[in-house]
Amino acid sequence: MRIGERGRETLRRALIVLGIVVGSIVVLLCAVVVVGGSLFIRRTFPTIDGTVEVPGLHSTVEVHRDKWGIPHIYADNAEDLFFAQGYVTAQDRLWHLEFNRRVGSGTLSEVLGEATLETDRFVRTLGWRRVAEMEADSLQGEALAMLEAYSAGINAFIDSHRGNLPLEFTILGFEPEPWTPTDSIVWAKAMAWDLGGNWEAELLRASLIQALGEEKASELAPPYPDGSPLIVPPEIGGYGNLGIEGLLARYAPVKELLGAGGAAVGSNNWVVDGTKSATGMPLLANDMHLGLQIPSIWYEIHLVGGGYNVEGYTFPGVPGVIVGHNEDIAWGVTNVNPDVQDLYIEHTSPDNPDQYQYQGQWLDMEIIEEVIEVDGQEPVVERVRLTRHGPIINPVVEDLPEVIAFRWTALEPNRMLDSVALLDRASNWEEFRAAMELWAVPSQNFVYADREGNIGYQTPGLIPIRAEGHTGLVPVPGWTGEYEWEGYIPFDELPNVFNPSTHFIVTANNKVVGDDYPHRLGYDFAVGHRAERVATLLQAKDVLTAEDFQLIHGDTYSIPGEIFTPYILQIDPEGFLQERALNEIRGWAYHNDADSSGAAIFQVFYLELVENTFGDELGEELLAEYLGAGSWHHIALESMIEDADNAWFDDAGTPERETRDDIVARAFADALDYLGNKFGDVPHTWKWGRLHGASFVHQPLGQSGITVLEMIVNRGPVEVGGSGYTVNAASFDADEPFATVDGVSQRLIVDLSDLDNSLSIHATGQSGLPFNKHYDDMIALWQGVKYHPLLWSREMVEQNREGLLVLESQ
Numbered sequence: 147m148r149i150g151e152r153g154r155e156t157l158r159r160a161l162i163v164l165g166i167v168v169g170s171i172v173v174l175l176c177a178v179v180v181v182g183g184s185l186f187i188r189r190t191f192p193t194i195d196g197t198v199e200v201p202g203l204h205s206t207v208e209v210h211r212d213k214w215g216i217p218h219i220y221a222d223n224a225e226d227l228f229f230a231q232g233y234v235t236a237q238d239r240l241w242h243l244e245f246n247r248r249v250g251s252g253t254l255s256e257v258l259g260e261a262t263l264e265t266d267r268f269v270r271t272l273g274w275r276r277v278a279e280m281e282a283d284s285l286q287g288e289a290l291a292m293l294e295a296y297s298a299g300i301n302a303f304i305d306s307h308r309g310n311l312p313l314e315f316t317i318l319g320f321e322p323e324p325w326t327p328t329d330s331i332v333w334a335k336a337m338a339w340d341l342g343g344n345w346e347a348e349l350l351r352a353s354l355i356q357a358l359g360e361e362k363a364s365e366l367a368p369p370y371p372d373g374s375p376l377i378v379p380p381e382i383g384g385y386g387n388l389g390i391e392g393l394l395a396r397y398a399p400v401k402e403l404l405g406a407g408g409a410a411v412g413s414n415n416w417v418v419d420g421t422k423s424a425t426g427m428p429l430l431a432n433d434m435h436l437g438l439q440i441p442s443i444w445y446e447i448h449l450v451g452g453g454y455n456v457e458g459y460t461f462p463g464v465p466g467v468i469v470g471h472n473e474d475i476a477w478g479v480t481n482v483n484p485d486v487q488d489l490y491i492e493h494t495s496p497d498n499p500d501q502y503q504y505q506g507q508w509l510d511m512e513i514i515e516e517v518i519e520v521d522g523q524e525p526v527v528e529r530v531r532l533t534r535h536g537p538i539i540n541p542v543v544e545d546l547p548e549v550i551a552f553r554w555t556a557l558e559p560n561r562m563l564d565s566v567a568l569l570d571r572a573s574n575w576e577e578f579r580a581a582m583e584l585w586a587v588p589s590q591n592f593v594y595a596d597r598e599g600n601i602g603y604q605t606p607g608l609i610p611i612r613a614e615g616h617t618g619l620v621p622v623p624g625w626t627g628e629y630e631w632e633g634y635i636p637f638d639e640l641p642n643v644f645n646p647s648t649h650f651i652v653t654a655n656n657k658v659v660g661d662d663y664p665h666r667l668g669y670d671f672a673v674g675h676r677a678e679r680v681a682t683l684l685q686a687k688d689v690l691t692a693e694d695f696q697l698i699h700g701d702t703y704s705i706p707g708e709i710f711t712p713y714i715l716q717i718d719p720e721g722f723l724q725e726r727a728l729n730e731i732r733g734w735a736y737h738n739d740a741d742s743s744g745a746a747i748f749q750v751f752y753l754e755l756v757e758n759t760f761g762d763e764l765g766e767e768l769l770a771e772y773l774g775a776g777s778w779h780h781i782a783l784e785s786m787i788e789d790a791d792n793a794w795f796d797d798a799g800t801p802e803r804e805t806r807d808d809i810v811a812r813a814f815a816d817a818l819d820y821l822g823n824k825f826g827d828v829p830h831t832w833k834w835g836r837l838h839g840a841s842f843v844h845q846p847l848g849q850s851g852i853t854v855l856e857m858i859v860n861r862g863p864v865e866v867g868g869s870g871y872t873v874n875a876a877s878f879d880a881d882e883p884f885a886t887v888d889g890v891s892q893r894l895i896v897d898l899s900d901l902d903n904s905l906s907i908h909a910t911g912q913s914g915l916p917f918n919k920h921y922d923d924m925i926a927l928w929q930g931v932k933y934h935p936l937l938w939s940r941e942m943v944e945q946n947r948e949g950l951l952v953l954e955s956q
Contacts, residue, residue, distance in 0.1 A: 194211045194950075204223060205222045214934045215911065216912060218937065229299035231449060257521055259520060259522050281562075304321075345554075354764075416430075416651060416652040423689065423690055438909055444891060446908065455472055466566045480655055484589045485609075492535070511533055555586065574600075613629055617669075639664070641663070676872065703872060706780060710751075746833060758809050791805055835865030837884040842862050893933065907932065
């Protein structure tokens, strides 16, 4: 298959080739493999039974661990509650905490050396930690108390376990510094970056315009299709000198370290009210799609005390619960995909490169020197220049002749942690919306349900109002003052709905509102197939159960398969192999199940169809970027597939004029060549799961190139179904077809009639310790779309208890 290879060096492989292959370390690793149950390993495991005296507590805290390793924490006050949350998170995920804060702070090189220097320079230039420090300095009240207590709990664990640190610290030879509130905020910035990457779309649009002209570029980056579902139903010249490929290449390692999801995959959530529920009360579901990794990006927690009784998912390093339910309400999120980032082309003074032009005047840039410690060499000083539009990114992007500034809503201080604290204690729609008003970034589609029977939807977040003529689609001049942000959409004008007449709400990264909405939220929404499928399944039955929601979570029906397969079936087969492959397609019901040969043939065919249709005009490098552009090629091909003589189907490299049918036949033949070479010429053995495995790779040790180490920390591959356009999502990167690179990171079903009937799972397990039984015990459940009960009542927690740890004040 002729898939454009970006040749991206895997950063994490370089991280370990820094001298850890030392005799003593190899001996240690071999000993670990042979005696995995040894004292060396078990001493890093969390204490889950007995009584431990901990300095910093005010009163006794009980931590009940259930059989899936989930802590249920009972405290007398909020300070002790969040202290204990920090403590148990460190028990399970201390390395994860450390790695997260170093990624977000740009300090990986301090322990990993020169291999991560360019990533640190990129992050330090953008200034995630600088903004996090400003937010931490402005904290007050409940959010400040929450973060300080959480940090104190992490530090209490570190101080009492410096001789029993996780394996990663032993291998890399350092100990963690104390945790601070800034460390928690900086990881929130990193996740906002992961979910707010529309700047990549700006760059790609500029590249397409430069290569093809505006008209043809608009055909390859088309608008959201008419007729696709809405969440809230309606009742510069050239760009040839931007150096775009260099910028995207520099960002690739950052994206990899964050576990950032690909553009094609998003998240799903939906909620039904009691009229459509067998219980007579709302049911709510959520599955968030991110990069797959081990340990899991999520950590499940149940917090009781000090006015809180809340359960669900959080990120290691962030106190409280981000997604879940409390005694009164439940909520789930998907990404809005708003346009919250802009690139500005700046004019700098020929006499002073630290001045830039704005409306006829030369303004001084703010200069900040970021000192980056690098293991094994002298520190590197990164000279960061800040404009009114954000940091100048040229120093961290090679061969970028234009001076580019980067603006992003998350680089302006906000009150996200206040929002989390209010959300976790909200008891009704009004209090929920009060929490949403403080939710700044990333903007999410929140679905809501409460125990009074209400359901709702809210878009929160800082979404810019741009000057007239500034679409946000491409980089713009920064010197004229004509492309400024004029504020943010007022919260009361952001889309919301309460108790809709449809009796259900579905979001799946699809377009939020119609074009008659007075503000522009963004342009690059998911194509709408997942939302359409969920809505179809919800409407197929008058009354729904939690079991129905489970089936929807596992649904792999492919709407693209339904659209494109009829054109495959029009092919006149050339030879026995094509005839047998067509028989597999004829018997395919459009489900991308792991054991489906039809799914395997279709998925390879579709990728070949994109390449054979657009590759001649785009060239290898631009095609590779285009393949990663989420829904663009799907929307483009779906809009033109009925037009057999569409000009895009003509191959510019041949003297003949090709039609759709010629390109479909060519793509099918190329797909069979690929599959035959990989698996042999027996089409019924070409199972989608054989191509489409999911691997869970540890960061950063999992791609070290040291086999024994990778055996310890990695898991998989496991066969999975789905694609980026099915409800049970499992997207793949065209650079490494067809391995799953991102997909469902968790699944949640909340039954508002009886919270003990709620269900949950995330992709790997609660623990970040490779030999702990909770490191990977959820993988099989996740793979099979099965769940563990999300225990709520004290009675059910105690019936399923694995351990009881009592934390006493010292």
